[in-house]
Amino acid sequence: MRKSRIKLALxxxxxxxxxxxxGNSVSDFRVYEGATVALYVIAICSIILLTGYxxxxxxxxxxxxAVGAYAAVLARYYWHTSGLLSLIIAVLAAALFxxxxxxxxxxxxxxxLAGTTLALxxxxxxxxxxxxxxxxxxxxxxxxxxxPKFLGSNFSTTKWYFWICSLAALIIFWLVYNLLHSxxxxxxxxxxxxxxxxxxxxxxxxxxxxxxxxxxxxxxxxAGALLVMTLNLVTPSAFPLSLSFAIVTGAVLAGITxxxxxxxxxxxxxxxxDIADQIAIKAGGVERVSxxxxxxxxxxxxxxxxxxxxxxANIGKFMSLRKKKTS
Amino acid sequence: MTLQVTNLSINHDAIEAVxxxxxxxxxxELAAVIGANGAGKTTLLRALSGLKNPKSGSATWxxxxxxxxxxxxxxxxxxxxVSDGKTVIPELTVKxxxxxxxxxxxxxxxxxxxxxxxLELFPKLGQRLAQRADTLSGGERQMLAIxxxxxxxxxxxxxxxxxxxxxxxxxxxxxxxxxxLRKRTGLTVLLVEQNAMSALEIADKGIIINLxxxxxxxxxxxxxxxxxxxxxxxxY
Amino acid sequence: xxxxxTFLIGVSSGSxxxxxxxxxxxxxxxxxxVNFAQAGQAIASxxxxxxxxxxxxxxxxxxxxxxxxxxxxxALADIAxxxxxxxRIKSGPVLEIAPVIATLGLLGLxxxxxxxxxxxxxxxxxxxxxxxxFTFGHTTIPxxxxxxxxxxxxxxxxxxxxxxxxxxxxxxxxxxxxxxxEIARLAGVRVDLxxxxxxxxxxxxxxxxxxxxxxxTSLSPNSLDLLLVLGFxxxxxxxxESLIGxxxxxxxxxxxxxxxxxxxxxxLAFPAAFVVLILILIVKPAGxxxxxxxxxx
Ligand SMILES: Nc1ncnc2c1ncn2[C@@H]1O[C@H](COP(=O)(O)OP(=O)(O)O)[C@@H](O)[C@H]1O
Ligand SMILES: [Mg+2]
Numbered sequence: 001m002r003k004s005r006i007k008l009a010l011x012x013x014x015x016x017x018x019x020x021x022x023g024n025s026v027s028d029f030r031v032y033e034g035a036t037v038a039l040y041v042i043a044i045c046s047i048i049l050l051t052g053y054x055x056x057x058x059x060x061x062x063x064x065x066a067v068g069a070y071a072a073v074l075a076r077y078y079w080h081t082s083g084l085l086s087l088i089i090a091v092l093a094a095a096l097f098x099x100x101x102x103x104x105x106x107x108x109x110x111x112x113l114a115g116t117t118l119a120l121x122x123x124x125x126x127x128x129x130x131x132x133x134x135x136x137x138x139x140x141x142x143x144x145x146x147x148p149k150f151l152g153s154n155f156s157t158t159k160w161y162f163w164i165c166s167l168a169a170l171i172i173f174w175l176v177y178n179l180l181h182s183x184x185x186x187x188x189x190x191x192x193x194x195x196x197x198x199x200x201x202x203x204x205x206x207x208x209x210x211x212x213x214x215x216x217x218x219x220x221x222x223a224g225a226l227l228v229m230t231l232n233l234v235t236p237s238a239f240p241l242s243l244s245f246a247i248v249t250g251a252v253l254a255g256i257t258x259x260x261x262x263x264x265x266x267x268x269x270x271x272x273x274d275i276a277d278q279i280a281i282k283a284g285g286v287e288r289v290s291x292x293x294x295x296x297x298x299x300x301x302x303x304x305x306x307x308x309x310x311x312x313a314n315i316g317k318f319m320s321l322r323k324k325k326t327s
Numbered sequence: 328m329t330l331q332v333t334n335l336s337i338n339h340d341a342i343e344a345v346x347x348x349x350x351x352x353x354x355x356e357l358a359a360v361i362g363a364n365g366a367g368k369t370t371l372l373r374a375l376s377g378l379k380n381p382k383s384g385s386a387t388w389x390x391x392x393x394x395x396x397x398x399x400x401x402x403x404x405x406x407x408x409v410s411d412g413k414t415v416i417p418e419l420t421v422k423x424x425x426x427x428x429x430x431x432x433x434x435x436x437x438x439x440x441x442x443x444x445x446l447e448l449f450p451k452l453g454q455r456l457a458q459r460a461d462t463l464s465g466g467e468r469q470m471l472a473i474x475x476x477x478x479x480x481x482x483x484x485x486x487x488x489x490x491x492x493x494x495x496x497x498x499x500x501x502x503x504x505x506x507x508l509r510k511r512t513g514l515t516v517l518l519v520e521q522n523a524m525s526a527l528e529i530a531d532k533g534i535i536i537n538l539x540x541x542x543x544x545x546x547x548x549x550x551x552x553x554x555x556x557x558x559x560x561x562x563y
Numbered sequence: 564x565x566x567x568x569t570f571l572i573g574v575s576s577g578s579x580x581x582x583x584x585x586x587x588x589x590x591x592x593x594x595x596x597v598n599f600a601q602a603g604q605a606i607a608s609x610x611x612x613x614x615x616x617x618x619x620x621x622x623x624x625x626x627x628x629x630x631x632x633x634x635x636x637x638a639l640a641d642i643a644x645x646x647x648x649x650x651r652i653k654s655g656p657v658l659e660i661a662p663v664i665a666t667l668g669l670l671g672l673x674x675x676x677x678x679x680x681x682x683x684x685x686x687x688x689x690x691x692x693x694x695x696x697f698t699f700g701h702t703t704i705p706x707x708x709x710x711x712x713x714x715x716x717x718x719x720x721x722x723x724x725x726x727x728x729x730x731x732x733x734x735x736x737x738x739x740x741x742x743x744x745e746i747a748r749l750a751g752v753r754v755d756l757x758x759x760x761x762x763x764x765x766x767x768x769x770x771x772x773x774x775x776x777x778x779x780t781s782l783s784p785n786s787l788d789l790l791l792v793l794g795f796x797x798x799x800x801x802x803x804e805s806l807i808g809x810x811x812x813x814x815x816x817x818x819x820x821x822x823x824x825x826x827x828x829x830x831l832a833f834p835a836a837f838v839v840l841i842l843i844l845i846v847k848p849a850g851x852x853x854x855x856x857x858x859x860x
Contacts, residue, residue, distance in 0.1 A: 057660045059599075059667065104841045107848065111597035114663045115799065116840055118599065119792040123833040130830035192656065241788060245671055252664055257656050292678035292784075299671030306664045307647060310657040376749060402751035410749060418742045419735075427739050430732050431751035475750055 008177060012170045019166050024159075031162045032230065033270055038165035039226040040250060040266035045176045046219035047251035048259055053180055054212030055192030056105060060117030061220045062244030063124040064101075068094035068221020069228040069238070070134060073142045083144040087168070087225050094221020095214050102213025106206045118244075125239040139235030142228050161230045168226060172219055177259055179215070188212055242295060249302045255311050272297050329354040329515055330483060335384035337367070337374050344370040346539040347384070352532060357509055357516040359530035359547065361523045367539040368519040369411055372485050375517070376408035377401045388483060403431065405482030409489065414472035417461035421452055421471060424460050428475035438478060445474035448504050466497035473501070477508070485517040490525065498522075502529050527551050568696075568704035569825040570818060575710035577817015578717030582772035583794025584801065584809035585724065586765040591803055592741035593761035594645055596662040601769045602791035603673030604640065606784060608633035608770035609777055610681055613688060622691035622774075629770040636673075637766020641759045644669055678784040685786075690778035713775050720771060721810055727764075728806065737761055793820075796840045802850020812851070 022034070043061065051057050058064075071093030072086040081089065101120070105113050128134040147160035179185055187208050190198040199205050228234040250269045254261025273294040280290030330352040337345040345367040352358045362368050373379040375386055377398040386393040388406055398408070415424050425445065429438035446453040449470040455463065460471060469489050476484055486505075490498040506529055508514055520526035527533050533550040535542040543556055550556055583601070590598040598604075612629035616622060644665055652661045692708040728734035739747040740757040748754050772794070773787055780786060797816045801808025816836065823835050843850070 051660060052656060055656075055659070057663055059663070104845055108844055111591070111663065112799070112803075112844060114599070114660075115597055115792075115795040116844065119795065119837055119840060122788050122792045123837060127830070127833065241785070242671070245667060248664065248667065252657075256660070288682040289679045291683060292675040295671055295675035296679070299668045299675060302668035303644065303665060303672065306657070306661055306668065307644075307651060310652055310661060311655065378745065378748070398748040399751050399753050402749070408749050410745065413743060413746065416739055416743045416746055419738065423735055423738075426732075427735060427747070427750045427752065430736055431753075479751060 028158050032158050035162040035165040035230050037266045037270045038169040039223045040269055041169045041262045042172050043223035043247040044250040044262040044265045046216040050216035052257035053188040054209055057114050058117040059114050059244050060120035061247055062239045063120040064094050064217045064220040065224025066125045066239040067097045068224035069234050072225035073140050073234040077140055090221045090225035091218045095218030098217020099214045102210040105213055106209040121241050121244040125236040128236045139233050142234050144229050165226050249298050252305050332386045335381055337370050337381045344539050348541055350534050350544050355513045356531040358532040359526035360519045360534045362536040366536050372487050407476035407481040408485045409472045411487040415460045415468050420459055422456040424471055424475055428478035441478045445477050466493050483515045487519045490522050568706050569821050571706040573818030573821030575713045577814040578714050579772050579776045580793045580797045580817050581810045581813025582768050583790050584797035584813045586769040587794055587798045588809040589761050589765040593758045598666050600666040600669035602787045603670040604636045604766050605769035605773035606787045607673050607677055609773035610677055612774050626774050629774045630767040633766035633770025634763040637762040638759050641762035674784045686782040688777040688782050796836050800843055808850055
């Protein structure tokens with residue numbers, strides 16, 4: 001069921017216009033959350049491409065996001081690159097890192113890859129503490145520049161970030177969609193579902209896997225750069241283990257093979273802290289409970305999904321079922 | 328009837344590997360299940376030993392249902408199965424493989440006694456007790472697998488193509504040992520074979536299946552001499 | 564003297580990595596799951612041990628309490644999570660990643676529960692014996708009485724492991740269920756039960772690692788994450804299938820990291836561990852003690 005490229009492009013443009021009006025009509029905090037959703041969509045797309053299609057698992061995409069983020073910040077900090085160029089550098093740096101990692105990863109399966117990438121997620125961000133030029137625990141400021149003048153003087157930076165993130169998400173979505181429906185996407189699927197016959201039919205499995213890892217890393221790097229853009233700051237603590245877990249959770253909730261689910265996954269991930277806050281307030285607002293409730297809900301959701309709906313929360317199917325019932 | 332299989336059907340997803348199979352075996356008999364490759368013999372044994380859930384039908388051993396029980400429970404009912412392919416645990420020693428068969432039993436003196444009997448029956452195993460099972464020859468592995476079952480004092484022993492890949496002289500040895508054992512202990516044996524002649528020669532009863540369905544069952548001697556069966560299923 | 568002392572420190576931290584690696588290998592062998600929740604199970608057990616210490620001021624009571632807690636949590640994890648998972652997921656795109664995801668979820672769940680109960684602040688865990696290094700004449704080495712105790716405890720645990728696995732019926736059942744579960748079943752071994760026991764033993768072992776490592780660091784809901792990673796690296800060095808390999812892998816990693824920390828740079832410990840992991844996986848994927856089984860089983 002492949003949509004034509006033009007049709008998808010038109011749909012995405014329609015979404016962009018809708019987002020434009022939405023961005024103008026809600027509070028600044030919601031706009032900020034919107035930017036976060038958009039960058040999570042990007043990160044989740046990178047996992048869906050990697051895990052859902054090429055069959056490789058990564059628990060360390062938070063670390064790849066960190067690579068992208070630090071690359072963008074360092075480029076801007078030391079070379080004063082423009083905002084756009086910084087983001088491009090983020091993609092390239094993370095992709096390059098992913099290329100090396102993917103080269104090792106292509107030989108690994110399942111638990112080995114999971115363990116290796118987990119090691120990366122645990123250890124890599126903390127490296128920044130130990131090298132002075134990376135800014136240590138305090139981090140480095142990251143200011144991508146004020147919104148262009150023509151947008152008006154009361155156009156907030158938050159809204160500017162929201163625009164950038166949303167635009168990036170739409171572009172990435174379109175690119176990844178096309179990639180997954182290209183020769184490469186079909187190769188990845190063949191490789192994941194029937195590795196032996198894929199190899200017999202002439203697919204170079206190792207190269208194909210490395211390619212997926214490289215692209216996925218580049219996409220994750222962009223998400224990382226956008227993340228620190230919205231924070232105005234890059235620090236090791238922006239990339240905790242829970243970030244890697246959150247995007248994997250988002251991808252699993254999305255249905256690991258359904259790109260469209262990325263939006264659902266991202267919305268849930270961003271909504272959880274809000275919902276948790278509401279619950280925590282009702283429950284008396286003990287600090288240590290409210291601080292841990294989002295993690296608790298996320299983990300519980302992850303476990304329940306993998307047990308009861310391993311192919312994703314499948315909200316689309318749920319809604320279409322409901323439609324049939326009511327009609 | 329000691330073993331009674333009634334209208335048993337077993338599927339592998341869409342493949343109906345065994346269809347509506349009915350047969351029975353008496354106490355102490357050696358019954359041979361004969362059929363070509365893919366006839367459903369392995370599937371049948373796996374269902375009888377609890378490794379596979381059948382789609383419908385029943386199977387009873389001395390009037391106790393065998394269906395819906397786990398292999399380890401059936402073992403405790405005296406039903407032992409040597410599966411096809413890997414029959415022993417290669418990473419363990421011969422001694423450990425044998426000990427495994429008696430692990431669940433409370434009567435440790437009888438386990439020791441049964442182990443001694445196994446080593447008398449298959450003296451080759453006795454010389455290799457400390458070796459890992461993957462150093463054994465094919466015939467020795469088959470002996471070890473049967474020996475492991477004997478340590479559990481089986482009442483029904485099911486063997487899946489024990490002769491596969493073995494030299495005729497080894498097959499002869501194993502079958503002779505099996506026959507001796509049967510006479511001595513009253514063991515009931517369900518023997519699956521492609522090699523129809525050698526199986527029917529030692530069997531009391533033959534059960535011929537083809538493409539999952541029963542073709543014929545009866546006294547082994549009668550089946551050997553039935554000209555239509557000979558031509559179609561027994562391969563000579 | 565400096566070399567010897569560094570070596571001893573390496574043996575001490577390496578024996579803790581070995582314990583974590585043993586826990587991971589045990590579960591991997593019995594259920595084909597690399598249990599990332601091991602860090603969570605161990606942290607919950609360690610906190611329970613902390614509870615005992617704060618009330619009784621007795622480390623020697625905390626250790627068994629943590630072990631029992633670890634065993635119970637491990638058994639529950641298998642019964643409530645892994646068994647249903649194996650029953651429900653038999654094919655499809657998530658088959659391979661499902662156990663990883665599930666144990667990840669469990670890790671997050673336990674950690675957040677621990678955080679809710681005890682909060683996120685760092686807790687101090689008093690060592691039962693001195694953590695000041697031994698003094699010979701005028702020189703004091705970093706290796707302390709407590710380090711000695713760690714090594715001793717780890718050795719005791721490993722001897723018990725060796726005895727149970729090689730000399731008892733339970734050990735035989737554990738090995739049989741790990742190598743060939745179907746044949747083990749056909750021999751009458753209650754494989755599900757045996758697996759759960761494997762998870763319980765692994766849980767207790769991880770708890771020991773947690774209680775041993777914590778006095779030298781401090782306790783927080785994620786203070787054992789690094790230990791999980793180092794345990795994983797150790798297990799991979801040993802080939803992931805082998806209990807002895809896990810012990811040796813832990814010691815190699817412990818000594819190697821101690822040497823790097825002492826002679827090269829404190830900032831290189833993690834990159835070094837990571838590079839070792841990648842190198843092993845690329846050059847010697849079956850571990851340094853090459854087992855016959857493939858990596859992808
Ligand atoms: N695990 C399985 N999955 C799918 N089909 C199977 C499986 N095992 C056996 N079959 C099919 O069931 C039929 C019977 O196989 P089997 O019982 O192995 O026959 P036999 O042992 O007589 O050679 C065959 O068509 C075979 O392809
Ligand atoms: Mg067969």
